[in-house]
Amino acid sequence: MNAILLDDEPLALRSLEHQLKRFEGVNIIGTFSLPAHAVAAAEELQPDVAFIDIDMPEMNGIQVAEKLQTINESMVIVFVTAYDEYAVKAFELNALDYVLKPVQPLRLKQTVDRLQKEILNIRQTPLMVEEEPEPVVRVQCAGTMNIFGRDGEPLSWRTSKSRELFAYLVYKRGQPVRKEALLELLWPDSDEKKGFTHMYTTIYRLRKTFEGASLNIRLLNSGDGYWLRNEGLQVDTQEWEEAIGKLPPLTAKSADDYQRRFDAYPGDYLCEHDYIWSQGELERLRSLCYRHGMELCRYWTNEGFSKKAVDMYERLLQQYPYSEEIYEALIEHFVNEGQHALAQQQYDQLAGMMCTEYDSQPSESAKRLLNRIHRVME
Incomplete structure (x- = not known):
């Protein structure tokens, strides 16, 4: 399991590196204190997992995770944070795991165990589904916004903003939407920093929801915005209009x-x-x-x-x-x-x-x- 570490605090970075080296199967291939350096190196190194501090200047950890998963969507993210419990819950669903600072050995072991299982699943999944075509995903826009899972039941929405963000990207029919436009539309009363955090959290939450339901719904980053890959989506109102x-x-x-x-x-x-x-x-x-x-x-x-x-x-x-x-x-x-x-x-x-x-x-x-x-x- 190849890992990169990112933390703008040198002592915290060295401490995490030292603890992770104790685990068999963990191979640290890069440590970084600057987000831009970590993102640039990830394209060449192609790590399996990235341990990322959330609170950093210039580019916070959620933004970094967004960029890393654009490079490699199967890259697993673990947040390392000094946030209090309330703030942690906001990101709990957006990564495989989170670890509170100061990092405790027993808690880190739980994370490593989860990582090893997750990465094994990622490596095995293409072999199991290679022959199987992806089923279409039914999306309802008539009346209310719903996505139907493989069992035919509508998915639960974590927040109303998650539902509205997805509904808006469906409405745009595969066209990229600038991040600033999404902020103005969905979080008009938040300052820029808080608004971006809300947006990245919501995108992450959506991706994890779709992944957990085994739905092939792709929310992609176009650089300065997002777009929804609409192949494989069966949208009721769009299908009706096309038939007309x-x-x-x-x-x-x-x-x-x-x-x-x-x-x-x-x-x-x-x-x-x-x-x-x-x-x-x-x-x-x-x-x-x-x-x-x-x-x-x-x-x-x-x-x-x-x-x-x-x-x-x-x-x-x-x-x-x-x-x-x-x-x-x-x-x-x-x-x-x-x-x-x-x-x-x-x-x-x-x-x-x-x-x-x-x-x-x-x-x-x-x-x-x-x-x-x-x-x-x-």
């Missing part, structure tokens, strides 16, 4: 496929969360579903399928109860069909909705339709 885009022109032959795509609308995008950034995507997908439904309604109407048209309009009205366009289309449809009582009923419902929701009256076009009803009835 592949539909042929609307004809008698394709009408049933159009209907099935409308029926398959998974639900409003992240509507159970109050993410400000997701509102535009929610409205965009709702608008796409709306236009798709209206196109189908007009097709059924033009082709003389009155019942199908009315059923579709009424379904749309359930999803979009404040759309004046749907009310007017129904009124016009009933007028053209000679069903004046139903047309009057729809107008009255429209007038009530406009008064309640907008403190307004129906449009002039709706009023003209009402006049057509009255003229015929007279």
